[in-house]
Amino acid sequence: MNNHFERTGPLTELTSYPQWAQDMVADCESTKQSVMEHELWAMMRECTLGDVATTNFMVGIWPFIERFPGYMALNLLKTQYGRSAGDDKARRWLVRNIRVEQNHAEYWINWAEGAGIPRSTILHRKALHGTGGLAAWCEEISTHGTLAAGMIATNYAIEGVTGDWSQFVHDSVKYRESFEPSVRASSLRWLHLHAAYDDVHPWEALDIVCTLMGLEPAAGEIIHLTECVKRSYKSMCMLGDRCMQSRQAVNGFDEAAA
Ligand SMILES: [Fe+2]
Known part of the structure; x- marks a missing residue:
């Protein structure tokens, strides 16, 4: 049977x-939902997250944000022009989209500043212990994994679920209006850009992975890719958990109740 996959549908x-x-997507759905149902996003929407957790969130994800184009570059290094349709597709897509990421680190800092966290805190404060798992995982799979594994973990899984939580938070009028009008648009730019309103990046990444893997990959390869997707979701969840724990640990009681 011809193993070649070329998408014809939407x-x-x-x-x-x-x-x-x-x-694979169906198998990972409940893990993805656990990210979406994390109380961090709901509290952010309601503006009840508090300074400690907000700072830990912004500082904790920063290494991942800063490094994201780097993960793509690591995956780009694995491509070889002309080797396969999947390689060519991945190469073209990664080259183009690394450039798209150019300003996103700056937009993240703008978001943090709007939320009252100084640039120097984002750039120089050591992230809370236990929040580094997401960046470490993406670095590891992008460096040592296959092209398909690296892209499914980062460009498909993380970008996909980030699009969903970004939209969830950005949809909150209360949250958007919590920013000073003079800096509101710049503060919310990162969230708006990453909200999944019409973001096709995760789909394009899935399309590339399927082109690389074909119609019938070996069972072990499918299991591995599925684990990569779940691990990305779980890393995001654990980061959220850690931020919430820190929120209670600092004051010894629930910050919002104070
Ligand atoms: Fe980005």
């Missing part, structure tokens, strides 16, 4: 992808 419909990819 980019953003799961049925356009091979059965194994549909099964």
